[in-house]
Amino acid sequence: MTDWDDLRVFLAVARAESLSAAGRVLKLDPATVGRRVARLEEAMAARLFARSAQGYALTEEGQRLLAHAIRAEQAVAAAGEEVRGDPGRLSGQVRIGAPDGVANFLLPQVTARICDDNPGLEVQIIALPRVFNLSKREADMAITVSRPAAGRLSVQRLADYHLHLAASRDYLARHPPIRTLADLRGHRMIGYIPDLIFDKELDYLAETGVEVVTLASNSVSVQFNWLRAGAGVAIVHDFSLPAAPDLVRVLPGALSLSRSFYLIRHDDDRRVDRLNRFAELLAQGVRRELVRLEGFA
Structure with missing residues (x-):
């Protein structure tokens, strides 16, 4: 045995x-x-x-x-x-994999509220710019920006989110005005390292016509901090803007992107009640937080 x-x-x-x-x-x-x-x-x-x-x-x-x-x-x-005798509350450990944008700007608030209501719960967030292997149980569930094409997975569409060009007020005051997308060619652009873009949905700058990224990182957080330092112009999540009041949208009428978040779980986990309940609370929380932050931005 x-x-x-x-x-x-x-x-x-x-x-x-x-x-x-x-x-x-x-x-x-x-x-x-x-x-x-x-x-x-x-x-x-x-x-x-x-x-x-x-x-x-x-x-x-x-x-x-x-x-x-x-x-x-x-x-x-x-x-x-x-x-433990408290079937109405969640307990134990739950691990979530997510790209670092949603991991930094959405999940901390959402999971903190869930833990407030479930004191016995432990949440781990793995913030990595890559696809997670749920078959190997790298995480109990993952948030992605594309619907997976294969695997024994259950997929739930969480919500749409929006992105715009942005820069700091300081940067815009020190550089020539940006009146059209063509003007971006005269500005320092911030974005992903092209060969490390792990999902086609993240290839934002392809839609601007800009071919050269001067400051590049595989991390959304690094890109965001370059923006806050007044280093250039980038496409950012609307839900991240409230975290940096000095950042403002650039050409919102000319470029507005929409993408979707998906919650991915291993198909076997549909029989696990605690994970089902956590997934539902997570989905509700992410939707509420997106509405709040995008409205504030």
Whole structure:
């Protein structure tokens, strides 16, 4: 019979793809993690990981075990919630993956309110400019700007959001006026590093006709702070503007972009009540916060 604690170690290694990273999550030294993996492989009479210099990758047998281990993890979490005797409130840990724009300017307020109403809840936000692998359980759910085309995933459209050109009042006072999109060619543009744009929906500047980005970063937060420092002009989320009162929209009548946020979950999680309830609270909160911030901007 397989020990749940060994399955917990297996899940950590499958997600982290290394003994040391899994050890940090589990608060175990890598040698102990390795012994536990070996013990599980012996009990299962199967090789669960392919070892290499790059780390630990699941074998076919490991992939088959992964789904069962995740279901066991969900069952343990659900049992803990029921035993604690407060079925009306959420508890335990929920991890959300999101691009850093929504992670910085929307999710902190939304998740703080959810935690206020659910004191036993722990929320982790992974803010990274990339696509999250929910099959490996890098996160319990993810917010994306495109609907995924493949995978055993459930997809919920959260809301539309809007973007405009913006610059600081200081920058605009020190540089020639911007009366048309063509005038942008005489200004320092801020945007993404072209070859690190991980989703076509983020290729905003292609719609301006600007070909050269002078200040580029894969991080929305870095771009935003360049704007606040008066370094140039960029396309920004309307919901971020209230965080920097010195920023103003530029040519709002000539360029106004609309995109959508999607909440992505693994299909198996539809049977997990606590995640269903959290996802609904998150969706409601994001929609409310978008209305509030875009109206304020």
